Amino acid sequence: MQNILDAIQAGDTSSEDFATIEPPQTYKGITVHKDEAGMFEGLASRDKDPRKSLHLDDVPIPELAPGEALVAVMASAINYNTVWTSIFEPVSTFGFLERYGRLSEYTKRHDLPYHVVGSDLAGVVLRVGPGVNKWKPGREVVAHCLSVELEAPDGHNDTMMDPEQRIWGFETNFGGLAELAIVKANQLMPKPDHLTWEEAASPGLVNSTAYRQLVSTNGANMKQxxxxxxxxxxxxxxxxxxxxxxxxxxxxxCVVSSPEKAEIVRKMGAELVIDRSAEGYKFWKDENTQDPKEWQRFGKKIRELTGGDDPDIVFEHPGRETFGASVYVARKGGTIVTCASTSGYMHQYDNRYLWMNLKRIVSSHFANYRESWEANKLIDKGLIHPTVSRVYPLAETGQAALDVHHNLHQGKVGVLCLAPEEGLGVRDAEKRALHIDKINRFRGV
Structure with missing residues (x-):
């Protein structure tokens, strides 16, 4: 593994030289264990501790399948799907791996008693399987997390519609929170050369998800x-x-939950900010009863800020806690676009405000390769910037996941994998200097 790191750090190692480096038999990866899937039974979600379920293990390198690449992972990041995996909610991910393992001889590799997790990476291609032509050993890359088979017609207009669509590192094995990772070649994208490894690793999942959800014609199709x-x-x-x-x-x-978070979004250029904790919004009277008067109060606050306008689009991801309010406050004919449900999956809303006001609920889930590529290109051009606030070493991934689980983080929490320290991997210092303040906006917050 040290030979791999030395070749990457040298910065001028040729593709041919990378191809001659022999990978080790095993690598270190963050795993959950199948025999521990019931370890948190009886506990409330908040009391489930990722530090107890996420392990740093030595695991064998699997055989490369056609169309795949072995990537040396310099850095990765924490997403909510890693939190869900670590607390075995809403279900254990081993069911995903078992089903995937039944698909083919190659997918059997994924059905193991351990699951190497993680759905982001920035690193360097080490090996490619048969049929991979575009990506060569030594290429610096980031990866999006859409894994598809594309053997059915359904996915050939929008790959998210492939019946065998999965999220890499969540519904498949050999994820990015590790020294090495296995990805399909059509997950790879060029690493933005003005970013460090940890900065480049952090946007992948959330940047692509937000792009499809808000910008794409497959989502809310936002306009000026x-x-x-x-x-x-x-x-x-x-x-x-x-x-x-x-x-x-x-x-x-921008809806936030503290003055510190309000300051962050103002630094990004947002002028209209609602601190929901300061305003004291309580959309639920109790576990089973929502409070429409609070929806009304929330809607009034939005109109005060906008000069009378209701939202054309509501960007939803908290789910149960906020969904009733989201449906209520959207303008007549407006769109509520939803992905994930971090506060609960069983949404409730008053359908009168949807149906009688011709509003739409649009579902959105990650992004296809084209959308991911476009979102990454905006990062590369310096039009959209990473939001890394804190970075942990691989051995402390459990603590990083706990931060996200308890919403103690801002932006993205990064994880160093092979990279020995932060700040490495910048190839274009001049471009970086143009955007350095925006790149560092979330740092240390």
Missing amino acids: GDTVLIWGASGGLGSYATQFALNGGATPV
């Missing part, structure tokens, strides 16, 4: 002049949605 309500605007998804809204000529109304 739209008013966009963004829940959790300083978080992993919301921080990119805020940037897309500002970059695309829309007006974001």
Whole structure:
């Protein structure tokens, strides 16, 4: 593994030289164990501790399948799907791996008693399987997390519609929170050369997700002049949605939960900010009863900020806690676009406000390769920026996941894998200097 790191650090190692480096028999990866899937039974979600379930193990390198690449992972990042995996909610991911393992001889590799997790990476291609032509050993890359088979016609207009669509590192094995990772070649994208490894690793999942959800015609199809309500605007998804809204000529109304988070979104350029903790919104009277008067109070606050406009688009991801309010506050004919449900999957809303006002609920899930490529290109051009706030070493991934689980983070939490320290991997210092303040906006917050 040291030979691999030395070749990467040298910065001028040829593709041919990379191809001659013999990978080790095993590598270190962050795993959950199948025999521990019941370890948190009886505990409330918040009391489930990722530090107890996420392990740093030595695991064998699997055989490369056709169309795949072996990548040396310099850095990765934490996403909510890693938190869900670590607390075995809403289900254990080993069911995903078992089903995937039944698909073919090659997918059997994924059905193991351990699951190497993680859905982001920045690193260097080491090996490619048969049929891979575009990507060569030594290429610096990032990876998006869409894994597809594309053997059915359904996915050939939008790969997210492939019946065998999965999220790499969540519904497949050999994920990015590790020294090495296995990805399909059609997950690879060029690493933005002005970013460090940890910065480049952090946007992948959330940047692509926010792009499809808000910008793409497969999502809300945001246009100039739209008013966009963004829940959790300083978080992993919301921080990119805020940037897309500002970059695309829309007006974001940013909902946050503290003065510190309000300051972050203002630094991004947002002017209309609602601190929901300061305003004291309580959308639920109790576990089973929502409070429409609070929806009304929330809607009034939005109109005060916008000069009377209701949101054209509501960027939803908290789910159960906020969904009733989201449906209520969207303008007549407006769109509520939803992905994930970090506060609960069983949404409730008053359908009168949807049906009688001709509103739409649009579902969105990650992004296809084209959307991911476009989102990454915006990062490379310096139009959208990473939102890394803190970085942990691989051995402390459990603590990093706990931070995200308890919403103690801002933006994205990075993880160093092979990279020995932060700040490495920049290839274009001149371009970096043009954007350094925006790149560092979330640092240390």
